Amino acid sequence: MNIGEKIIKIRKEHNLTQEEMANELYLTRQAISKYERNISYPSLDVLKLIQEKYGVSINYLLDIDSSNQNLTYKALGYKHYGFIIIYSIMLIFVLGVTIIFNLTVENDNSLFEIIFFNVILGLVLIKVMYLLFKCIFPLSRILLEYNDLGIKIKTLKGIKEIPYKDISSLEIKTHGNYNHGMIIIRTYSKNYTLYPLKDLNQIKTILDEVKVRSISN
Numbered sequence: 001m002n003i004g005e006k007i008i009k010i011r012k013e014h015n016l017t018q019e020e021m022a023n024e025l026y027l028t029r030q031a032i033s034k035y036e037r038n039i040s041y042p043s044l045d046v047l048k049l050i051q052e053k054y055g056v057s058i059n060y061l062l063d064i065d066s067s068n069q070n071l072t073y074k075a076l077g078y079k080h081y082g083f084i085i086i087y088s089i090m091l092i093f094v095l096g097v098t099i100i101f102n103l104t105v106e107n108d109n110s111l112f113e114i115i116f117f118n119v120i121l122g123l124v125l126i127k128v129m130y131l132l133f134k135c136i137f138p139l140s141r142i143l144l145e146y147n148d149l150g151i152k153i154k155t156l157k158g159i160k161e162i163p164y165k166d167i168s169s170l171e172i173k174t175h176g177n178y179n180h181g182m183i184i185i186r187t188y189s190k191n192y193t194l195y196p197l198k199d200l201n202q203i204k205t206i207l208d209e210v211k212v213r214s215i216s217n
Contacts, residue, residue: 182195
């Protein structure tokens with residue numbers, strides 16, 4: 001049973017509508033609806049409210065066994081392959097525009113204009129190539145794993161294991177209202193960025209909860 005199904009179960013057990021549950025949790029009805037459909041995931045603060053008001057543990061909601069510490073890494077953050085397609089199309093488009101511009105340039109165009117437009121197109125091309133490169137590498141579809149002691153991340157710089165005690169904060173940056181983008185893991189010595197990821201809210205919720213529990217044990 002996923003977290004959305006558990007929220008539906010809790011709501012029905014307490015004979016609540018989505019609107020009523022939202023009022024009790026200081027949320028909107030739309031937020032409850034998205035939780036139940038697994039479009040977005042509750043923050044740690046919301047999970048604590050659910051635990052307090054309805055008597056269910058956060059561990060139950062997140063399927064975490066608190067009886068002992070699990071040292072086996074579990075997959076959590078998955079690469080969003082859609083961005084590879086998007087940036088590939090953008091790359092082809094910019095390359096096409098560059099080629100067409102240089103083939104159709106008129107003799108009366110000044111050298112400055114030709115250089116200027118080629119520089120602009122070149123900068124756009126480099127940016128798109130960089131974004132595409134970040135989307136493709138590392139090749140693994142799983143960029144983030146976790147256990148009860150820390151996380152393992154895969155970035156362009158390689159594989160890194162980070163204990164929870166070294167993490168100062170987690171920040172997610174989504175594209176508009178969509179639940180995909182990047183997660184920034186800040187430690188006391190350096191920062192790490194994983195991109196592009198999907199289900200960012202779920203990732204942050206689980207990592208926040210496990211981090212709190214692991215440090216308190």
